[in-house]
Amino acid sequence: MSKLSYIGIVFMGALAIFSSSSVYAASVALxxxxxxxxxxxxxxxxxxLDPEQQNINATEGRVVFPSDLFRLVRVETGGSMVSAWxxxxxxxxxxxxxxxxxxxxxxxxxxxxxxxxLLPGGLFTLVFEAVQRGLGTIRTEATKVFLxxxxxxxxxxxxxxxxxxxxxxxxxLVLPTESIPPDKNPPESFIPKISRDExxxxxxxxxxxxxxxxxxxxxxxxxxxxxxxMQGIGEKVWNQATSPVILLDQTLKSYIYVRAVDFAGxxxxxxxxxxxxxxxxxxxxxxxxxxxxxLITVGLWGLRRFYRAQKRG
Amino acid sequence: MxxxxxxxIYAFILVAMVAFGFFIAQNGIYFSLPASASTAIISVTxxxxxxxxxxxxxxxxxxxxxxxxxxxxxxxxxxxxxxLPAPRGVGVVLDTTAKGTVVFTGRAYPRSRVHLLxxxxxxxxxxxxxxxxxxxxxxxxxKGTYLFGVSAEDNQEMHSGLFSLSLVVTPxxxxxxxxxxxxxxxxxxxSEVRRGDNVTVRGKSFPNSEVIISFLSDTEKAFTxxxxxxxxxxxxxxxxxxxxxxxxxxTKSRFSEEMSxxxxxxxxxxxxxxxxxxxxxxxxxxxxxxxxxxxxxxFSILAYWYQRLAPPSKIDFDKDGKITMAxFSILAFxxxx
Numbered sequence: 001m002s003k004l005s006y007i008g009i010v011f012m013g014a015l016a017i018f019s020s021s022s023v024y025a026a027s028v029a030l031x032x033x034x035x036x037x038x039x040x041x042x043x044x045x046x047x048x049l050d051p052e053q054q055n056i057n058a059t060e061g062r063v064v065f066p067s068d069l070f071r072l073v074r075v076e077t078g079g080s081m082v083s084a085w086x087x088x089x090x091x092x093x094x095x096x097x098x099x100x101x102x103x104x105x106x107x108x109x110x111x112x113x114x115x116x117x118l119l120p121g122g123l124f125t126l127v128f129e130a131v132q133r134g135l136g137t138i139r140t141e142a143t144k145v146f147l148x149x150x151x152x153x154x155x156x157x158x159x160x161x162x163x164x165x166x167x168x169x170x171x172x173l174v175l176p177t178e179s180i181p182p183d184k185n186p187p188e189s190f191i192p193k194i195s196r197d198e199x200x201x202x203x204x205x206x207x208x209x210x211x212x213x214x215x216x217x218x219x220x221x222x223x224x225x226x227x228x229x230m231q232g233i234g235e236k237v238w239n240q241a242t243s244p245v246i247l248l249d250q251t252l253k254s255y256i257y258v259r260a261v262d263f264a265g266x267x268x269x270x271x272x273x274x275x276x277x278x279x280x281x282x283x284x285x286x287x288x289x290x291x292x293x294x295l296i297t298v299g300l301w302g303l304r305r306f307y308r309a310q311k312r313g
Numbered sequence: 314m315x316x317x318x319x320x321x322i323y324a325f326i327l328v329a330m331v332a333f334g335f336f337i338a339q340n341g342i343y344f345s346l347p348a349s350a351s352t353a354i355i356s357v358t359x360x361x362x363x364x365x366x367x368x369x370x371x372x373x374x375x376x377x378x379x380x381x382x383x384x385x386x387x388x389x390x391x392x393x394x395x396x397l398p399a400p401r402g403v404g405v406v407l408d409t410t411a412k413g414t415v416v417f418t419g420r421a422y423p424r425s426r427v428h429l430l431x432x433x434x435x436x437x438x439x440x441x442x443x444x445x446x447x448x449x450x451x452x453x454x455x456k457g458t459y460l461f462g463v464s465a466e467d468n469q470e471m472h473s474g475l476f477s478l479s480l481v482v483t484p485x486x487x488x489x490x491x492x493x494x495x496x497x498x499x500x501x502x503x504s505e506v507r508r509g510d511n512v513t514v515r516g517k518s519f520p521n522s523e524v525i526i527s528f529l530s531d532t533e534k535a536f537t538x539x540x541x542x543x544x545x546x547x548x549x550x551x552x553x554x555x556x557x558x559x560x561x562x563x564t565k566s567r568f569s570e571e572m573s574x575x576x577x578x579x580x581x582x583x584x585x586x587x588x589x590x591x592x593x594x595x596x597x598x599x600x601x602x603x604x605x606x607x608x609x610x611x612f613s614i615l616a617y618w619y620q621r622l623a624p625p626s627k628i629d630f631d632k633d634g635k636i637t638m639a640x641f642s643i644l645a646f647x648x649x650x
Binding site for chain 2 (some may be wrong): 048057058059060063079081083084086100101102104105106107108109111112113114121122139144145148150151153154185190194195197199200201206208209210212213214226243244
């Protein structure tokens with residue numbers, strides 16, 4: 001057998017082995033920017049979902065970190081594949097970050113036209129500052145993904161663990177400094193919606209909103225209501241909010257303002273005019289028209305009586 | 314002798330790589346999604362700066378840098394020499410401050426409303442042509458990864474399944490997502506059927522396509538019908554062969570050997586009595602406020618009840634007495650934006 005044939009057989013064998021690896025399982029992975037850092041240094045841990053050819057539409061879980069070694073500085077959600085958060089990644093209990101979100105319509109993986117295959121999609125990135133030297137682990141817990149099958153089928157999997165080491169500061173190396181990703185744009189434009197439903201707050205009117213920021217991520221929302229249109233809204237007027245928000249003015253005669261702020265501090269404010277303001281205008285016009293009509297009718301009736309009286313006279 | 318043979322192998326690999334590179338250069342980069350997500354084709358057209366695009370843009374007979382003396386470098390986007398050069402770099406670089414463009418094309422139903430979703434919200438809507446073809450162009454997109462979705466809505470306000478795609482948008486490039494084949498819409502006339510009575514399945518599909526109707530229970534039974542020139546299909550099936558219990562139905566279309574994605578599922582049960590669904594009154598599962606859309610409002614209603622006690626049964630989709638991520642997963646499946 002020639003070497004060419006031998007190489008061909010080996011190649012085909014390898015191809016067969018790889019192509020027959022059909023045991024797929026979605027997974028949530030931790031990807032650290034480094035395996036070690038120094039006290040005062042920054043460690044970035046990206047949490048990513050690899051659907052592994054399964055169609056996933058929701059995920060939830062926790063990341064537990066050694067709070068004696070690290071302080072959580074920030075959670076970055078810019079560029080996340082999650083289309084709506086139920087539990088926006090947040091610190092819970094001092095050493096745990098919880099999350100829960102959906103991929104509306106399903107998520108099979110990220111398609112990058114310059115790369116082959118479907119890639120994992122980022123969920124969020126944890127930014128830590130090392131506060132004390134030592135060895136520790138960062139791990140996922142109670143992580144689940146849900147199939148896009150219309151049944152809410154959950155797949156659970158075991159923890160993913162990464163080891164991290166914090167050394168004493170050497171004072172000779174320039175440590176990576178904590179910095180917010182470059183972000184020159186405010187969160188994307190959005191349109192809040194006013195709605196009500198018998199199942200929510202006894203049928204009261206509420207407002208729903210959501211937007212995205214591809215750079216640093218949306219840090220917070222705030223809402224303000226005012227009977228008059230406002231040009232500049234003072235900080236005291238804003239109330240931190242999470243959709244849905246039950247409206248204070250249930251007559252819907254107030255202007256509603258929703259503010260989205262990204263982690264770089266850029267903000268976008270959108271205004272909803274009073275839903276019943278137009279109705280008021282229409283009512284006013286109707287009343288004015290009716291008054292004029294009555295005035296003319298009474299005037300004509302008076303003139304008629306006047307002429308009749310003159311004829312008789 | 315061996316040296317000559319291995320030299321031949323290397324030459325063969327080299328030729329194959331060059332040929333592959335030439336093919337990519339000529340045809341762009343194409344990917345096919347897994348079959349379960351329909352068979353959309355994605356290609357990329359990179360918008361090159363004028364001084365490296367291989368064309369004589371200013372008509373002076375000189376092409377690109379350095380042949381055209383008006384070009385400062387290969388990144389200069391004006392061969393006429395009037396504008397300032399783009400930022401210098403090594404070789405040809407894309408302008409990372411530029412915005413990206415994505416073009417979506419595919420098949421729906423004649424004159425149907427087709428929605429383009431960006432990160433879960435409807436970004437724009439168009440009307441498909443008489444030939445059921447549609448096209449969207451979304452430009453000025455900042456660099457990033459987007460979750461796009463495309464769905465169609467028929468004249469009964471019924472929705473197709475949502476074609477979903479997570480895509481990296483490249484600055485200065487046009488990404489084409491072609492050949493999207495949206496699933497049929499689906500409606501049934503009965504929510505419960507007395508065993509032996511018929512249940513009728515109807516909806517819209519791509520015209521003259523083969524519509525495969527699947528009954529799902531412990532086993533799957535499939536029936537086939539052809540849609541008319543307007544895309545309408547209707548099929549009535551007897552239930553005498555079915556056992557009492559719950560069933561789900563979904564459909565998909567086949568046209569010229571191409572298969573659409575699966576439709577949303579509708580459910581009915583076989584039992585002791587027949588209950589008709591009033592025409593036009595059906596709302597998709599997940600539509601809690603009855604506006605025939607499953608969107609951020611419905612999401613917020615569910616979020617309101619997340620981890621609260623005693624949620625209303627109509628929003629507890631999996632009937633486990635609480636709102637969990639499983640209920641959100643069911644909502645996401647029926648998402649229309």
